[in-house]
Amino acid sequence: MFKQFIEALRRRPLLSQMYAEMEAMLAQAVDMFRPISEVLRGKRELSQETRDQVYAMDRKINRIQRRIRKQLVEHLIVSPGSDVPISLVLMSIAKDAERVGDLCKNILEVTEELVEPLRHGHYGTRFRDLLLRTEDLFEPTVEAFLQSDRDIGQEAVDRGRALAKECDAVIKDLLNDDRPCREAVLYALLARYLKRVDLHLTNIASSVVMPLHMIDYYDEEGNKRQDRETDQETDPKTDAAS
Numbered sequence: 001m002f003k004q005f006i007e008a009l010r011r012r013p014l015l016s017q018m019y020a021e022m023e024a025m026l027a028q029a030v031d032m033f034r035p036i037s038e039v040l041r042g043k044r045e046l047s048q049e050t051r052d053q054v055y056a057m058d059r060k061i062n063r064i065q066r067r068i069r070k071q072l073v074e075h076l077i078v079s080p081g082s083d084v085p086i087s088l089v090l091m092s093i094a095k096d097a098e099r100v101g102d103l104c105k106n107i108l109e110v111t112e113e114l115v116e117p118l119r120h121g122h123y124g125t126r127f128r129d130l131l132l133r134t135e136d137l138f139e140p141t142v143e144a145f146l147q148s149d150r151d152i153g154q155e156a157v158d159r160g161r162a163l164a165k166e167c168d169a170v171i172k173d174l175l176n177d178d179r180p181c182r183e184a185v186l187y188a189l190l191a192r193y194l195k196r197v198d199l200h201l202t203n204i205a206s207s208v209v210m211p212l213h214m215i216d217y218y219d220e221e222g223n224k225r226q227d228r229e230t231d232q233e234t235d236p237k238t239d240a241a242s
Contacts, residue, residue, distance in 0.1 A: 018068050018075075018090060023146060025064045025097045026204070030138045032104040033197070037131040040107075040190075042117035054108055061101040068094045089207050093145065096200040103200070106193045110186050122188055126170055130194055133163055134201075139199045144208050153208035160202030167195035176198045 032054055038044045072087045118124040118131075137159055144153035170191040174184050 011178055021064050021068055022090060022093060022097070023069075023142075025061055025094065026138075026142045026145065028057045028061045028064070029097050029100040029104070030142070032061075032101055033107075033138065034110050034135060036104055036111060037135050039111055040114075040131055041128050042116050042119045046111060054104060057089065058101045058105055060153050061098055061235050065094045065098045096203045099200050100197055103193050107190065107197075110190045113186055123170070125225050126166075127187070127190065127194075130166060130170075130191075132160070132177060133159065133195055134198055137163065137201050141205045144205050148208055150208050154172050154203045156205035157209055160198045160205065163198040164195045164202070167191045167198065181196065 039046045118127045140156040
């Protein structure tokens with residue numbers, strides 16, 4: 001269904017323009033995350049240039065999101081009807097991309113407080129792996145959206161959910177760790193922010209996998225929650241009780 005929507009909107013100038021802007025928005029999110037990841041992994045120094053680059057890209061993402069929302073609202077007012085589903089999908093994806101930008105700023109703030117990059121030790125190894133795999137998650141997420149490819153989207157969803165669970169495992173281990181409080185707090189924040197990045201990317205990928213009403217619900221609770229909600233929606237007893 002999503003593929004049919006995309007093929008239809010590409011034939012409409014205004015929606016096609018918004019689709020191109022969405023692509024630019026996702027590209028900016030990738031470019032925000034990568035330099036921060038490289039700093040945390042010790043691949044580059046944290047410079048004022050890097051900070052300025054990250055904040056400049058975040059402002060650009062925010063401008064694109066506002067423009068997309070404005071255009072979608074105007075489009076639906078002028079041409080209501082069959083474009084409502086794809087417009088809601090684009091609105092949801094724009095929100096997730098904007099949140100990824102905000103979370104990249106949060107990760108940068110943690111990076112600025114860390115004494116040194118995550119080169120060594122048990123948590124250093126785990127975070128380097130999480131950072132690299134999160135960075136790698138951007139590509140299939142964007143490709144799934146651009147190509148309307150369900151298989152790539154499902155792969156990205158599965159990878160994003162797995163990463164989110166690993167971030168939870170890091171936080172759980174930190175609760176039982178005796179390392180200094182300041183370091184533990186920074187590590188816990190980093191794990192939490194990475195988890196949210198992974199789940200927002202998962203939401204974007206889910207746009208080509210899930211029906212419209214289930215986008216944003218394909219989260220860390222996984223299929224159990226999805227199955228419960230589906231059962232409730234189709235159970236006549238549940239409908240009667242409500």
